[in-house]
Amino acid sequence: MSKENKMTRREALKGMFLAGMGLAASGPLLRALGTDAETANASNAAPWTEAPEGSKIDSRTWVKMGETLGMLGLGCMRLPTLGGGGGGGFGRRQPLDQEAVNVMVDYAIAHGINYFDTAPAYGESEVVTGKALSRHPRSSFKIATKISNMNGRATLEAGKQMFETSLKNLQVDYIDFLLCHNIQNMAGFRSRFIDNGLFDWLLEQKKKGRIRHLGFSFHGTNADFPALVDYHDWDFVQIQLNYADWKEMSAGWGGNSGTTSSEYLYNYLVGKGIPVLVMEPVKGGALANVSDGVAAVMRERHPELTPAANALTFVGSLPGVMVTLSGMSNMVQLKENVSLFTGFKPFDEGEHAFMLTVADLYKSKGQIPCTACAYCMPCPAGVDIPGNFKIFNSASDALLALDSDRKDFADKRKAFLKLYDGQPAGVRADACVKCNACLSKCPQHISIPQHMDRIRGLVARVR
Numbered sequence: 148m149s150k151e152n153k154m155t156r157r158e159a160l161k162g163m164f165l166a167g168m169g170l171a172a173s174g175p176l177l178r179a180l181g182t183d184a185e186t187a188n189a190s191n192a193a194p195w196t197e198a199p200e201g202s203k204i205d206s207r208t209w210v211k212m213g214e215t216l217g218m219l220g221l222g223c224m225r226l227p228t229l230g231g232g233g234g235g236g237f238g239r240r241q242p243l244d245q246e247a248v249n250v251m252v253d254y255a256i257a258h259g260i261n262y263f264d265t266a267p268a269y270g271e272s273e274v275v276t277g278k279a280l281s282r283h284p285r286s287s288f289k290i291a292t293k294i295s296n297m298n299g300r301a302t303l304e305a306g307k308q309m310f311e312t313s314l315k316n317l318q319v320d321y322i323d324f325l326l327c328h329n330i331q332n333m334a335g336f337r338s339r340f341i342d343n344g345l346f347d348w349l350l351e352q353k354k355k356g357r358i359r360h361l362g363f364s365f366h367g368t369n370a371d372f373p374a375l376v377d378y379h380d381w382d383f384v385q386i387q388l389n390y391a392d393w394k395e396m397s398a399g400w401g402g403n404s405g406t407t408s409s410e411y412l413y414n415y416l417v418g419k420g421i422p423v424l425v426m427e428p429v430k431g432g433a434l435a436n437v438s439d440g441v442a443a444v445m446r447e448r449h450p451e452l453t454p455a456a457n458a459l460t461f462v463g464s465l466p467g468v469m470v471t472l473s474g475m476s477n478m479v480q481l482k483e484n485v486s487l488f489t490g491f492k493p494f495d496e497g498e499h500a501f502m503l504t505v506a507d508l509y510k511s512k513g514q515i516p517c518t519a520c521a522y523c524m525p526c527p528a529g530v531d532i533p534g535n536f537k538i539f540n541s542a543s544d545a546l547l548a549l550d551s552d553r554k555d556f557a558d559k560r561k562a563f564l565k566l567y568d569g570q571p572a573g574v575r576a577d578a579c580v581k582c583n584a585c586l587s588k589c590p591q592h593i594s595i596p597q598h599m600d601r602i603r604g605l606v607a608r609v610r
């Protein structure tokens with residue numbers, strides 16, 4: 148049964164956790180989202196029960212906004228492709244599988260998911276999502292899309308055209324949630340939206356009812372956040388939030404010469420009474436694909452939860468969170484996620500604190516904080532950047548520590564090299580020529596060429 152939590156902005160300030168928010172008997176058990184990385188944890192997967200037919204995920208009502216939204220949203224950046232697997236951002240324009248998307252959208256709507264997030268930057272996503280949603284009454288879904296006017300498209304005309312194209316692609320005459328996409332700091336926001344008059348134009352569209360709610364997605368540092376939030380009376384703001392990034396986003400963010408933490412961003416928004424839209428709750432699948440040692444620690448405390456379920460529960464337990472977006476690529480992921488959020492069982496403060504100790508352990512393993520968004524692609528030298536990072540992150544603790552005394556070392560070494568060598572030669576980390584073309588494109592500010600060196604180094608040492 149769906150359960151509505153009447154959530155006003157004032158109420159969001161009252162505490163860290165909602166008490167008694169849906170206590171269904173069945174355990175929330177699911178795999179990860181987004182990529183097929185989560186299959187690496189198949190051996191850790193707990194049994195899970197598909198949500199009963201006719202049941203709905205839990206929802207929250209946002210009074211000021213006048214919206215009731217399912218706690219789980221369908222992120223449409225990683226929709227299924229005809230070649231199998233999920234799609235991607237700028238660099239991965241693989242043809243999407245319309246029929247598979249239709250089936251996913253039908254199931255999502257039937258189970259109370261009503262928030263669908265896409266962007267012009269996600270290849271065919273808008274068109275395919277629009278086709279799937281057009282088969283449902285307009286009142287049964289909320290569409291979120293963005294002004295992705297990065298990469299030299301920051302003119303007023305280009306922004307207007309992008310918005311009109313989104314309406315056409317999505318087959319709607321208004322956008323429920325429109326975001327200024329991938330904002331990092333005030334200077335960038337000014338050049339892309341203010342100085343060219345685009346923000347004023349968007350406000351006009353909102354007055355006309357063509358945009359219902361206006362927000363932005365953030366990829367900058369703590370220091371740059373308040374000026375952006377305080378610039379406008381935003382209806383919502385989208386931030387990266389997960390347990391690993393709660394205290395401080397991974398080392399890669401240091402490339403932006405400042406600290407970013409989900410905790411700071413979240414608390415700043417809640418303090419201002421602004422609903423928080425969450426992206427990357429599982430870091431693009433990275434928190435589903437944690438090392439064996441990290442997974443074991445979580446399993447000991449919550450044997451009924453997979454690593455991904457722990458990550459999603461951490462986010463969903465925060466009362467200021469409007470929607471937790473999960474980029475899903477197949478029905479298994481969708482069904483597992485729906486199961487988790489149907490009769491959602493939140494973490495209490497003790498479990499929240501426990502997850503922060505897991506974050507410390509996770510970070511101590513030195514995994515690469517790649518979310519597999521593919522914004523860095525294509526690499527001019529042909530390197531599959533997220534693919535190599537995924538393989539590196541799959542390396543076991545014993546392998547990373549070069550601890551050949553551990554009994555599983557030989558097996559793990561073999562499995563790792565099989566994955567690495569199984570890639571076509573031109574896409575492996577050793578093809579990186581350090582041109583740095585990818586650096587400015589990565590919203591996670593990952594030092595990509597340096598990590599390619601780490602991968603090469605690990606391969607050389609274990610070969």
Ligand code: SF4
Nearest residue numbers: 526579580582583585
């Ligand atoms: S630095 Fe390496 S990975 Fe990045 S674009 Fe250049 S060749 Fe590709």
Ligand code: SF4
Nearest residue numbers: 517518520521523589
């Ligand atoms: S390296 Fe950065 S841009 Fe590339 S896929 Fe990973 S997170 Fe995305």
